Amino acid sequence: MAPEFGESGAVKSYKLKKRRKKQSKKDSKTRTVHSNLLYSCAKGDENPNRHYAHNNIKTTKYTLLSFLPKNLFEQFHRFANVYFVFIALLNFVPIVNAFQPELALAPVVFILSVTALKDLWEDYRRHRSDKEINHMDCLVYCRNERKYLEKYWKEIQVGDFIRLRCNEIIPADVLLLSSSDPDGLCHIETATLDGETNLKQRQVVRSFSELDCVFDPTQYKAVIECEKPNNDLNRFRGYMIHRSGRRDGLHKENLLLRGCTIRNTEEAVGIVIYAGHETKAMLNNNGPRYKRSKLERQMNVHVFWCVIILVVMCLFAAIGHGLWVRQYGEHRPLFDVPSPEGPALSPALSAVYLFLTMIIIFQVLIPISLYVSIEIVKICQVYFIHQDLDLYDEETDSHLQCRALNITEDLGQMQYIFSDKTGTLTENKMVFRRCTVMGEEYSHDANARRLATYQEADSEEEECTSKAGTLPRRDSVTSHQSVKVMHRSQSTKSHRRTGSRAEAKRASILSKHTAFSSPMEKDITPDPKLFDKVNECASQLYLMRSQGQPMNHLASELSDVIDFFIALTICNTVVVSSPNQPRHKVRVRLELKSPVKTIEDFIRRFTPSRLTGSNSSSSSSLVTNRSTHKTCSSLLSSPSAESTLMGLEEELGPAPRREAGPASPPGGDGELRYEAESPDEAALVYAARAYNCALVGRLPEQVTVELPHLGKLTFELLHTLGFDATRKRMSVVVRHPLTGEIVVYTKGADSAIMDLTRHGSTDENRGKHQRKILNKTQNYLNLYAADGLRTLCIAKRVLSKEEYACWLKSHLEAESAIQSREQLLFESALRLEKNLHLLGATGIEDRLQDGVPETIAALRKAGLQVWVLTGDKQETAINIAYSCKLLDHEEEIITLNAETPEACAVLLDKSIHYIQSKFVNNTLNPAAEDFEVDFTPFQIPSSSSVHRLGLVIDGRTLAYALDKRLEDKFLAVARSCRSVLCCRSTPLQKSMVVKLVRNKLKVMTLAIGKYCIQRYIIIILLINRQVLYIEV
Amino acid sequence: MASSYNAKEEDGQLSGAAGSGGVGAGKSKKPDNTAFKQQRLPAWQPILTAGTVLPAFFVIGLIFIPIGIGLFVTSNNIKEFEIDYTGIDPASPCYNCSQTLTWNSTKPCVCKVPFTLEQSFESDVFMYYGLSNFYQNHRRYVKSRDDSQLNGDASSLTSPSKECEPYRTSDNKPIAPCGAIANSLFNDTLTLYYINPNGTESLVPLQKKGIAWWTDKNVKFRNPGGNNFNLTAVFQGTSKPVNWQKPVYELDTDPENNGFINEDFIVWMRTAALPTFRKLYRLIEKKNNMIPTLQRGNYTLDITYNYPVRRFDGRKRMILSTISWMGGKNPFLGIAYITVGSVCFFLGVVLLIIHQKYGNRNNSAEIPN
Secondary structure, eight states: OGGGOOHHHHHHHHHHHHHHHHHHHHOOOEEEEOOGGGSSSTTOTTOGGGGSOOSOOOOOOOOTTTHHHHHHHHHTTSHHHHHHHHHHHHTTOGGGOOSOHHHHHHHHHHHHHHHHHHHHHHHHHHHHHHHHHHTOEEEEEETTTTEEEEEEGGGOOTTOEEEEETTOBOOSEEEEEEESSTTSEEEEEOHHHHOOOSEEEEEOOHHHHTOOSOOOGGGOOOEEEEEOOOSOTTOOOEEEEOTTSOEEEEOGGGEEOTTOEEESOSEEEEEEEEOGGGSHHHHHOOOOOOOOOHHHHHHHHHHHHHHHHHHHHHHHHHHHHHHHHHHTTTSOOTTSOOOTTSSOOOHHHHHHHHHHHHHHHTGGGSOHHHHHHHHHHHHHHHHHHHHOGGGEETTTTEEOEEOOGGGGGGGGGOOEEEEEIIIIIEEEEEEEEEEEETTEEEOOHHHHHHHHHHHHHHHTHHHHHHTGGGSSOHHHHHHHHHHHHOOTTSOGGGGGOOSSHHHHHHHHHHHOOOSSOOHHHHOOOOOHHHHHHHHHHHHHHHHHHHTTOOGGGSOHHHHHHHHHHHHHHHSSOOEEEOTTSOHHHHHHHHHHHHHHHOHHHHHHHTSTTOOOOOOHHHHHHHHGGGOTTHHHHHHHHHHHHHHHHHHHTTOOSOGGGGGOOTTSOTTSOOOOEEEOSSHHHHHHHHHHHHTTOEEEEEOSSEEEEEETTTEEEEEEEEEEEEEETTTTEEEEEEEOTTTOOEEEEEEEOHHHHHHHHGGGOOSHHHHHHHHHHHHHHHHHHHHHHHTTEEEEEEEEEEEOHHHHHHHHHHHHHHHHOSTTHHHHHHHHHHHHSOSOEEEEEEEEEEEEOTTHHHHHHHHHHTTOEEEEEOOSOHHHHHHHHHHTTSSOTTSEEEEEOOSSHHHHHHHHHHHHHHHHHHHHHHHHOTTOOOSOOTTOSSOOOOSSOSSOEEEEEEHHHHHHHTSTTTHHHHHHHHHTSSEEEEESOOHHHHHHHHHHHHHHHOOOEEEEOOSGGGHHHHHHHHHTTOOOOEEO | OHHHHHHHHHHHHHHHHHHHTSSOOSOOOOOOOOTTTTTOOOOOOOOOOHHHHHHHHHHHHHHHHHHHHHHHHHHHHSOEEEEEOSOOSTTSTTHHHHHHOOTTOOSOEEEEEEEEESSOBOSOEEEEEEEESOOTTOHHHHHOOOHHHHTTOHHHHHSOOGGGTTSSEETTEEBSSOSHHHHTOOOOEEEEEEEOTTSOEEEOOOBOSSOSOHHIIIIIOOOTTTTOOOHHHHTTTOBOOTTOSSOGGGSOSSGGGSGGGOHHHHHHHSOOSSSSEEEEEEEEOOOOSSSOSBOSEEEEEEEEEOOOOGGGTOEEEEEEEOOBTTBSOOHHHHHHHHHHHHHHHHHHHHHHHHHHHHHHHHHHSOOOO
């Protein structure tokens, strides 16, 4: 679009620039970025970008010159060092009559120099790694050569255009302007920033995503106004001013952050916005925080007391000396030697001198060697930790890495362990177990049997790993081959997809990605009853369609079944990819095919009833023409046509297998892979695929689903309302290709969905039916939870055009809002997600990690209190807690569920009373159980255990209990319990709990967390210098 | 961050390559299974039980009590006589001397103190002078000496160490021996007369050699000028300490006991640790097995009173004492041994009773969590 702007644009931009200059002088709240290509010399005076930091990073603290003074200055922050130097210097004062003052210097100099050498070495290492990073290569567009040239990272400047290839690390904060992905998407992995290993989508700036030619940096003339560099990773605001004066909003979805890795995207081009130390990653990196261990803190306290004792002693001696000298009056005794200078000292003065002398004499009171010896002990300890055979993992040949050297001894001091459930206690491998559709339960027995065989296979791990090829698992073989044929454009992740669990585990450790699932999660054996139903339903739909009947007349039960699977398939943010080809090839194929098969909805698509103004779907299909892989598309189209024929012939082979075309390399099976932000989503999509409802493609504006009999259907994706922790659900708004209705599919936690369905009964008969289904589903959900399954509810809502239009208006307003956009979007989502029609529920198993029960039992035996903080449903959490031995069936469980703060207070009071009476009773008569415990919904009577209590508290009650007034009571209850389980808690609550316990009880706490939710815990703990990075 | 992600990425790829390669070609990082690295070295952790603690207490008690008794008896057998001749009391013979004497007085003041020994002293008798309230341990005082000068170093003789200030020079001549310790040398002369039953006085022979440590006399202290016995010439050009009446080369007539190696001087230079101390002055050797060294009866102590102590409220004493194998009279050591032994024995008994009475209950009680 850039070329068509003429002079007026230039003038405008000039004016704008001028205005900016004025602005920047007054209040420089924004940063303006121009293209460097507009200026002949990157550093030239006229380049407005010249003031911004360049990409050369320097994390070293010292230079050669500044090392000595700066390092000494830093060392003198340590009180002990100042003291020792003071003592050493005091020795040189003649009046204190020190013997051998030079000797006193020796230990101080030794300590200072050893520390200085250590700092020097660390700084040198930083310098080397800086250099390495600064000299990494990156493709930067060169103005003179008119192409991308390799340059060092340090040469990148704000306003440069850089081209990033797959698996490259992003050198600076880059605004994404073009992507090889036809949808203008770019996938990045942010593991280095926040530890989240799933892929995140980034989008090309809106105006550039519509470009129909290869992005040409020289044509870029727009000006970017954005925020000043800040350290908020999740915020980026700004706008791009085109020559035409048009403004495009920029948000964090457009920004590629430094340090992230490009995945699954062949190429991306962007303009550097922030570079070097101004990037968000660097601003977040405040250097290693110095964490002081408990021992060190205690030592400081003791040294402080030593100082006080010393001063008191010296004062005592000095005063005594003064008095003693005074008693002789004018007549000096023989032994009182007058000072060399002349007449005798006055008593007061000699007292002062004696005070200093005494400090020298008593200087041993403060142990200078203590600091040195403690350092040495710590080094030895770390050495032994490293050498411990028990902390060595044979499979990965790795041992424990101790990142924070100075807090290792705190490990033995832990009294409380806070752990999240998912990913720590459990593997975070979601396995679809069972589901309920329209109040009918499908138990998936075959699937359970299949999982059992996997568990058996685990016991024969060695065999699996050694000769995986002999086992009838095609995946494990092919994955190895696919590793070999992997070329640059393909993500390294593929070797994750391995056969046995042991291998998968190894792969997960090696590659640190979790985007692909193991076959255990993928190959779901469908329940025959449900399978039949789906087929029946689909074939009816097919019949109806072929007979030209309107689609809405399908029996409600059947339509719900098919809707359930459609919802499973499309209500997510799963990305489809094929193992051996870049992601977009798969999409190309679909693009070519869709007009062939679903011509009707193509017609429907372009009818005037469309409410969304954008014609992106048409343009996106045009995009394929510019694909560099155009040559492949014709090759690929024939097998796909074949596959559709097969679909017509009602052959019921597994759908994805049919995708395997001749174009794919012989080793690879052309199976589709799903990359999801959360493993639950992937599990559900795989489950749906088992019923031949496969997700085959996802674009920002449409989702393609393959259904049995019906073949590929393309749903127009109108909106996606993403998951958030408060709503606990996500929704998609689609236009149904068969009925043309606008449907909202919602998936979320049962509590979040169930509340929203109840109101939806208008018609008496239907409402009754619906209520019945609701009750049934709720029962099944409770059963699932009792089995320790993660439950999700699926619901839909059909919107009338008027409703949609009404909602859309407000939603668009919310989207375009600058201020409190998140809040408005949240409210908008709430407006949409109501009057839902419940379709069904699913139960997903999150398997426990190896050795978790043993570990927890051992920890409890050692007298540690283990708290598990989870976002799961109460029943699920309790069940998992039982299976991982966190709760014991011997134990009595206090459950706190309160609706109001008052109720919570009452409950806590009651618990305290109960615990107290329990203790009293136990000491008097252990068998007595005759008091009332009306607040414990389920209580296992204990006769043998003395105070084996477990506390279960849900998120809402936790919120009340964490209130200032109640927190003491809550702690009192929690302390007397052996284990505490906080369910349905939000990340913030988790961190608050940890903070509360640490601050109030003054104990050592260890919080363990991995994934995005738990980041808060780690961050909070980092601030309070408590976290230990222990990686096995 | 910037440095860490790079390193991590590398790590991952390296190990990843090794892992996917199947057979790990590189060296395994598995820690050695050695006793040291796995912390299995033999160690002894004493666990205190009644079976070990009770016998220990009894054994300590049974050993210490006899030792204590032995020491105490030995100490009690030592005969000691002490007389204060400071002259604070106006009735005392030395009252006049103590009142008038200053460092500047040139005329010696002589007084006689009579005393009676109730018991005869059989073995060798040691004669001490004792001072009270004299802080020979004062920091500046202790430092105020020049050891190299005392060791006979010629250059130190003419230019003593700065430590000696202000007793370093007098009349622009270096002081020998310099410093406050030497300056305050105890210079009373004590002579002892035995009053025979017939009323005549007979001088008790006092031996002045052999009272200093051998190392002090032969190693630490040496006269300057090597073997030159003409000390007057050797100390030419030096000045006597201000408080001294005679220069250092006139301390004695015997050349083996004159100058810096005068034994009285050496004894004085070894400073006392407490303000009340005694220093060996003379020896009274046993001559004859038949006659005790000091018979019981009346004696007179002749004092040439030169050393003023009134200024710092000091006291001067003369002590006569015999010694045993454990040194001078010191009942403390014996008492300490007896006390410790008894306490241990008593504790042993108490613990034994406790063990007998409650010991069995502990075995059955479960270990608290």
